[in-house]
Amino acid sequence: MATAVRKLVTIVTEARIERQLLAAVEAAGARGWTITDVRGKGSRGVRRAEFDLSGNLRLEVVCETAVAEAIAASVRERFYADYAMILYLQDVEVLRPEKF
Amino acid sequence: MASLDPVILFFALGLLAGLARSDLRLPAAIYDFLTVVLLLAIGLKGGVELARQPAAALLLPSLAVIAMGLVLPLLAYAWLRLGLARVDAAAIAGHYGSVSVGTFAVAVAFVQAQGLAFEGYLALFVVLLEVPAIVVGIVLARGLAAGTRWGELAGEVLLGKSIVLLLGGLAIGWIAGEDGLAPMSGLFVDLFKGFLALFLLEMGLITAARAGDLRRSGLFLMAFAVLFPLGSAVVGATLGWLLGLSVGGTMLLATLAASASYIAAPAAFRLAVPQANPALSLAASLGITFPFNVLVGLPLYLGLARWLHA
Numbered sequence: 001m002a003t004a005v006r007k008l009v010t011i012v013t014e015a016r017i018e019r020q021l022l023a024a025v026e027a028a029g030a031r032g033w034t035i036t037d038v039r040g041k042g043s044r045g046v047r048r049a050e051f052d053l054s055g056n057l058r059l060e061v062v063c064e065t066a067v068a069e070a071i072a073a074s075v076r077e078r079f080y081a082d083y084a085m086i087l088y089l090q091d092v093e094v095l096r097p098e099k100f
Numbered sequence: 101m102a103s104l105d106p107v108i109l110f111f112a113l114g115l116l117a118g119l120a121r122s123d124l125r126l127p128a129a130i131y132d133f134l135t136v137v138l139l140l141a142i143g144l145k146g147g148v149e150l151a152r153q154p155a156a157a158l159l160l161p162s163l164a165v166i167a168m169g170l171v172l173p174l175l176a177y178a179w180l181r182l183g184l185a186r187v188d189a190a191a192i193a194g195h196y197g198s199v200s201v202g203t204f205a206v207a208v209a210f211v212q213a214q215g216l217a218f219e220g221y222l223a224l225f226v227v228l229l230e231v232p233a234i235v236v237g238i239v240l241a242r243g244l245a246a247g248t249r250w251g252e253l254a255g256e257v258l259l260g261k262s263i264v265l266l267l268g269g270l271a272i273g274w275i276a277g278e279d280g281l282a283p284m285s286g287l288f289v290d291l292f293k294g295f296l297a298l299f300l301l302e303m304g305l306i307t308a309a310r311a312g313d314l315r316r317s318g319l320f321l322m323a324f325a326v327l328f329p330l331g332s333a334v335v336g337a338t339l340g341w342l343l344g345l346s347v348g349g350t351m352l353l354a355t356l357a358a359s360a361s362y363i364a365a366p367a368a369f370r371l372a373v374p375q376a377n378p379a380l381s382l383a384a385s386l387g388i389t390f391p392f393n394v395l396v397g398l399p400l401y402l403g404l405a406r407w408l409h410a
Binding site for chain 1: 313367
């Protein structure tokens with residue numbers, strides 16, 4: 001089976017900034033995304049997601065390397081200083097590279 | 101305490117269960133549903149009352165209430181600046197000038213349990229008090245300099261669920277009237293207390309989960325979170341008395357003044373003033389002021405309202 005390598009960008013951050021985050025990610029060239037509600041603990045404390053938007057979200061984007069780097073740069077510039085956020089990149093194999 | 105309302109016991113149960121690290125937890129969707137019903141119930145009741153009032157008669161009280169919403173955060177800011185950085189002081193001041201609908205719902209149940217009448221249009225004041233303080237807090241934190249995305253913020257705050265549901269409920273109640281709403285009264289009137297009890301159970305759990313934040317927030321903020329609401333309750337009660345509200349209405353306005361936002365304000369400040377530490381304002385408003393108002397404040401504010409009217 002022929003596969004192609006793309007980047008998987010994963011961002012875990014505060015659920016409150018979903019709209020702003022998506023705007024930044026789409027502006028950087030992402031063509032699609034997936035969001036999951038999650039909770040967790042990090043250097044900025046625990047987000048338990050017990051009510052309203054007090055939890056975290058995990059955003060996943062599969063894209064080309066250039067777009068992944070653009071997302072990382074844009075998100076780091078806009079959100080890293082003031083929001084609880086981690087971002088990591090992985091290589092993933094996809095079956096339909098034209099989608100990403 | 102003969103006046104202890106059983107809904108308060110549900111709050112105590114949630115608090116104790118949370119502190120004891122029980123695995124009790126209401127699903128977030130249930131919490132959301134409960135707040136939707138409570139907000140609509142308050143709005144609908146207010147709307148029915150509103151329809152009975154000439155609109156002109158509400159203009160002056162509304163302006164006075166908005167003025168209170170602008171002044172309270174300034175007082176809070178002056179106090180908080182004695183011990184906190186500018187952005188944190190401004191953000192917390194915004195929380196304390198704004199209101200908690202949850203606290204208002206408990207106060208409504210409390211007033212009704214005392215057999216007191218109150219002006220239903222106070223639900224309108226909840227809406228009027230929610231926003232001005234948030235604006236004042238943002239301006240205190242950032243100045244009037246460019247860079248604040250007011251349009252985006254307005255969408256975030258004005259389209260938040262509390263304002264949409266309260267205003268929507270007011271409008272539906274106003275249009276439908278008491279008779280129109282009668283078929284729904286089973287849900288919005290008869291079940292109000294039961295939903296409030298479940299809501300408070302969850303609020304107890306949420307408050308208990310903040311206990312850890314309290315230790316880090318320090319004595320200065322803890323003192324503020326108890327003493328400032330007492331002061332603003334006096335402001336609210338005095339205003340209610342001057343406006344000629346009933347004892348119940350005066351008590352509710354005192355409670356609104358004393359309450360601190362933990363839904364609309366955190367959302368707005370996280371976006372507008374991200375440098376402010378959200379754990380501080382939530383530890384104060386949710387961790388201290390909400391339980392203080394529910395457990396200790398309400399009878400005090402009623403006593404204050406009675407004393408003013410005596």
